Every structure is written in structure tokens, then in C-alpha cells.
Amino acid sequence: MATKNFSILFVASEVEGLIKSGGLADVAKALPEALLELDQDVRLTLPAYxxxxxxxxxxxxxxxxxEHWPHTEYKVRELTAAGVKAYAIDCPQYFDRPEMYAENNQAYQDNGERFAFFSAACLDMLPKLGFQPDIIHANDWHTGFVPFLLKHRYxxxxxxxxxxxVISIHNAVFKGVFSYDELQCLPEFHGRYAPDAAVSTTHVTMLKAGVMNADKINAVSPTYAEELKTQLGSHGMAAEFQSRADDLVGILNGCDYSAWNPETDPLLPANYQADEASMVEGKSACKRELQKRVGLQVxxxxxxxxxxxxxxxxxxHYLLPILSQFLNNDVQVVVVGTGDPVLASQLKEVEALHSDKFKFIEAYDNGLAHLVEAGSDFFLMPSEFEPCGLNQIYSMAYGTLPIVRGVGGLKDSVHDFDTDPQVATGFVFLEPEPTALLLTMQRSLLLYAQQLSEIRRVQLYAMQQNFxxxxxxxxxxxxxxxxxxx
Structure with missing residues (x-):
């Protein structure tokens, strides 16, 4: 079948280079950029935060x-992201706020209305701009009403x-559940009846509205697409995904190597490439810098x-119960991140007991993230669930072996050393248990201690993978x- 040149509107709540809180933004920059390179007429839209x-x-x-009630006024501003034209929907009452979704860990009370309006405006602007897309590609719950309105309103x-x-599911745990009262800016909900969006007699979920109305549904890895059809993997939407099974596919996310490449990464003290001498020298320099930066012995x-x-x-929560025990070995561990204050305080407690071997940096620090990827020998991703995951792909690019749980995109992208050493790119465990993680970390450490040359071979092989x-x-x-x- 010849490749058609599609016109595509890619709708996302955040886009790397313009504004970002997580992996969705990376995809919203990189996929349209790649589509543009394949001669597709692709444009982005996002809220003008x-x-x-x-x-x-x-x-x-x-x-x-x-054009439809409540006739909310808005502007469309033009930006670009990675060479792709972006339409920012400017409506100060909804988007002129300090943050995107929440302040002080409290979601904005009117998030349902904000993103319902955004979905309506995305479609409302198109005839006025004279852009007639073949495909409107929505992403996650924030844009779930786009396929819904395309079908019901237009x-x-x-x-x-x-x-x-098309709707992409990056993380089905977040569904955008709101009451009919919170969505009165859409006349479609005035009758309080929407079986293809309802989750109860009083509430709808924006993700379900997208899944039940999109022509095609995509999950961000093949395994995640399968998991979404199960009770455990779908977080309560198995029936919906099963009913759309014929239209559900899984496409593994790519990696934006322009930002994550040890040969050119400006955030590293030394650049290196996929040959052994360069890799060993470069990673050693990065490890020394990482140790200095976080205050561990060089x-x-x-x-x-x-x-x-x-x-x-x-x-x-798999790492915390076994971390002190693992730190009895001759190792160093660095954890960087922000989020749940309870988990943060528990990590600080472990650091107080093992400050010579373990550092926890409670920060979102992109420079430090790059240094951890390059300076580590192993990267921990023991996820409970992981639709795709990007850090395991970054890790491989940097010759750092991921230690992952075999779920979602982690299962699709990392090959376990003990299962098949010749094509191994890391270490995989299956059971959602702290002890399973501990045994896998010990497996990796034993190989490091006894067969460093084998570790180097696997690191080099991992660097040669291309996503x-x-x-x-x-x-x-x-x-x-x-x-x-x-």
C-alpha cells in the first residue's frame, strides 16, 4: 500500500520544548517531528499555559x-516545536495559571471543564484556520473528548x-473522572446521559469517552496493549478495551536520540561512543563527576x-524494603526524583543510615538525570506497571544496563541476561515483590564483580540498540x- 500523505492534528496537553511535566511531552515533540520528516502535514495543538x-x-x-454554547472566547497563537507548527489555545480563565494541572499537589478544581473546553476549541478552530485534518490524534484523558465531540458534535x-x-494511551491509570456538573460547558452532557463516556450514573471518564469513540486506539507498547485488556492492567477499563480489541494496537515509543546521545550530550563531562575504550573511559569520567556532584566517595x-x-x-515501594540490605554490598546507589512525600522521607531515612553509599536527591534536575544515566553501571526501573518507559531506552543508549520488571514496554525493550546472554541488554524480573528485585540486583552485582568483561560486552550491545x-x-x-x- 502506498504511503498516503496525511494531514494530522496532534492534540496533547504538553509538548517538550514548549512545556513539559512527563513522558507524554517527549512523545508529543518527537512523534510529530518524525512524521514531518516522513512528509506528513502534521500540526500540534496544546493549551496556552x-x-x-x-x-x-x-x-x-x-x-x-x-460556535457552540457557551460561546467561550479564545485566541489561537502560533508557535513551533522541533519545526512543527503548533497552535496554542489561549483562554486566560482556564490556562493563565502558575501550573498546568495542579498546585501544591492539589489538582485544579475545574480540570474537567478546562480540558473539556480545550477539546472543544481544538475542533472549533479548524474550519476557521482552514486546516482540514485527515487524522486527529488525541493523547491520554486530557484530550479524550476530542474523538467524542468529533462523533457527537460534528x-x-x-x-x-x-x-x-486516533487516541494514544500513555497511562490508563489517569482517566479524567468528573461529574456531569463539572462538565456543563459541553451541552452534550446537559442531559446527564452519555453511555459511551459514563462510569456511573453521576460521573463520566474522559479516557473512556476517547476509547469508545476513536476510530483506532494505540497503546505505547505491544505488551501494554495486551495488558489493557486485563482487569489488572487496565485499572478498571478492561471491558472497554476488550470491546475495542480489533481497533487496539501497541506501538513502542521511540527515543529522541537528539537529546539522549552520549556522543553529543552537552550535559556530560565526557562524551563517548559505542566502542569499548571510548565507553569505559567516558563512563568512568561521568561516574567520577556523579560521585562528586552527589557527595559520594570517588x-x-x-x-x-x-x-x-x-x-x-x-x-x-519494591526498592525501599530491600535497599538497606543491598547497601551491605560494596556498591553505591543514587536516586533522583520528586513526588510522594512519604516515599521521599523513607528514602531520606535510608540515606541517614548509609550516607557513605546512598544518596537521595529530591529534585527534578535534567542535568543530573543525564549524569546518572551516563555515570551508572545499572539503572533501576522496577515498575509496578510501565506503559512504555523511556529511561530504559536512554540507559541502553548510555551503556547503562537497565534492571526492570517484565511489564509493558519494559518487557518489549529489555532482554534479560540470564535468559539469553547473547542478546541481553539488561536484567528482568517478573514478581511484583521486593525480594525479586533484590535477587536481580544481586545477579547484576555478581556479574560485575566476577566477569567485568561480560558486563562490558552487554553494555556495548545495549548501546547498539536503536529505538x-x-x-x-x-x-x-x-x-x-x-x-x-x-
Whole structure:
């Protein structure tokens, strides 16, 4: 089948380079950029939050109001992200705030209304801008009402007659559950009846609205697509995903190697490439710098790094019970992250007992994250669930062996040393138990202590893996073609 040149509107609540809180932003920058390189006419849209880079000076393309009740006034400003045109929807009552979603760990009370409006404005602006997309690609719960409104509000609108919708599920634990009262800015909910969005008689979930109305659904790894059809893996939406099983695929995220490449990374004290001498020398220099930066003794020792949000999803609760025991070995461990204050205080307690071997840095620090990836020998990702995960891919690029639980995208991207040493890129365990993690960390340490040359071979092999976005983007184009034949 010849590749069609699609016009695509990529709708996301955050985009790397403009504003970011997590991995969704990385995808929202890198995938459109890769689609553009494959000659697709792709454009982005996001809310014009106060902190969006360059928002104040961004030219206004459109001053208008919603055609549908409540006729909210808004502007569309033009930005670019990685060469892709971006439409920022500027509505101060919703988006001119200090943060994107929450302040002081408290979600904004009107998040349902804010993102319902955003979804409505994304569609409302298109005829006015004269951009008629073949595909509207929504992402996660914030944009779940885009496929819903495309079908319910614009189902008979000639402008949208050929437009298909796709929704990507980056993390189904966040569903956007709101009461009908919180969504009165959409007349579609005035009757308090929406079976294809309802989760109870009083509440709807924006993610369900997207999943039940999109033409195609994509999960960000093949294994996660399978997990979404199970009670455990779907976080309560198994029936919906099962009912759409024929339209559900899993495409593994790519890696933005322009930002994560040890050969060119400006945040490292020494750059290195995938040959043994360069790698050993470069990683040693990065390890020394990491030790200095966090206040550990500078010496040649097995280094374990972890950079994550402090949540149970990331498996911090598997690490904490066994961390002190593991620190009885000749090792150093560095954890960088922010999040759950209880987990943070527990990590501080371990640091107080083992400050010569363990450092916890409670910060979101991109420079330090790059240094941990390069300076560590092993990277910990013992996730409870992980739709795709990017840090295991970054780790491999930096010759740092990921230690992961075999779920979601981790299972799809990391090969276990004991299972198949020739193609190994890290260490994998399955049981959601602290002891399973401990045994796997000890396996890695034993190999480091007894067969360093074997560790080096696996590190080099890991560096040669390629999870480029170009490959993923071609899979998305196939998905768009399938949506068109829907």
C-alpha cells in the first residue's frame, strides 16, 4: 500500500520544548517531528499555559469564540516545536495559571471543564484556520473528548466528513473522572446521559469517552496493549478495551536520540561512543563527576542509578524494603526524583543510615538525570506497571544496563541476561515483590564483580540498540491508513 500523505492534528496537553511535566511531552515533540520528516502535514495543538515558552510573543492567528454554547472566547497563537507548527489555545480563565494541572499537589478544581473546553476549541478552530485534518490524534484523558465531540458534535458536519480520530494511551491509570456538573460547558452532557463516556450514573471518564469513540486506539507498547485488556492492567477499563480489541494496537515509543546521545550530550563531562575504550573511559569520567556532584566517595565501584517520579507505579515501594540490605554490598546507589512525600522521607531515612553509599536527591534536575544515566553501571526501573518507559531506552543508549520488571514496554525493550546472554541488554524480573528485585540486583552485582568483561560486552550491545522514532512513525502511518479504511 502506498504511503498516503496525511494531514494530522496532534492534540496533547504538553509538548517538550514548549512545556513539559512527563513522558507524554517527549512523545508529543518527537512523534510529530518524525512524521514531518516522513512528509506528513502534521500540526500540534496544546493549551496556552502561562509557562509555555514564548507564549507572550507568539503571534495571534485567530480571535474567536466557540460556535457552540457557551460561546467561550479564545485566541489561537502560533508557535513551533522541533519545526512543527503548533497552535496554542489561549483562554486566560482556564490556562493563565502558575501550573498546568495542579498546585501544591492539589489538582485544579475545574480540570474537567478546562480540558473539556480545550477539546472543544481544538475542533472549533479548524474550519476557521482552514486546516482540514485527515487524522486527529488525541493523547491520554486530557484530550479524550476530542474523538467524542468529533462523533457527537460534528458527526454530520461536512467539514469533518472525512476526518478520522486516533487516541494514544500513555497511562490508563489517569482517566479524567468528573461529574456531569463539572462538565456543563459541553451541552452534550446537559442531559446527564452519555453511555459511551459514563462510569456511573453521576460521573463520566474522559479516557473512556476517547476509547469508545476513536476510530483506532494505540497503546505505547505491544505488551501494554495486551495488558489493557486485563482487569489488572487496565485499572478498571478492561471491558472497554476488550470491546475495542480489533481497533487496539501497541506501538513502542521511540527515543529522541537528539537529546539522549552520549556522543553529543552537552550535559556530560565526557562524551563517548559505542566502542569499548571510548565507553569505559567516558563512563568512568561521568561516574567520577556523579560521585562528586552527589557527595559520594570517588572510586571505582558498581553504581546503581534511579531517576523517576516517586510513586508506587515506579516501584519505589519494591526498592525501599530491600535497599538497606543491598547497601551491605560494596556498591553505591543514587536516586533522583520528586513526588510522594512519604516515599521521599523513607528514602531520606535510608540515606541517614548509609550516607557513605546512598544518596537521595529530591529534585527534578535534567542535568543530573543525564549524569546518572551516563555515570551508572545499572539503572533501576522496577515498575509496578510501565506503559512504555523511556529511561530504559536512554540507559541502553548510555551503556547503562537497565534492571526492570517484565511489564509493558519494559518487557518489549529489555532482554534479560540470564535468559539469553547473547542478546541481553539488561536484567528482568517478573514478581511484583521486593525480594525479586533484590535477587536481580544481586545477579547484576555478581556479574560485575566476577566477569567485568561480560558486563562490558552487554553494555556495548545495549548501546547498539536503536529505538529511533522514524520506525515508530511508520507504524503510526500504517495505523492512520487503517483508520481511513474503518
Amino acid at each position: 502561562r509557562k509555555v515558552n514564548g507564549i507572550e510573543s507568539a503571534p495571534v492567528l485567530l480571535e474567536t469564540k466557540l 458527526g454530520n458536519d461536512a467539514f469533518f466528513a472525512q476526518t478520522k480520530s 572510586r571505582d565501584v558498581a553504581m546503581y542509578g534511579m531517576v523517576c517520579r516517586l510513586t508506587n507505579q515506579k516501584g519505589v 529511533c522514532w522514524n520506525k515508530a512513525a511508520q507504524e503510526y502511518i500504517k495505523l492512520y491508513q487503517q483508520a481511513f479504511q474503518y
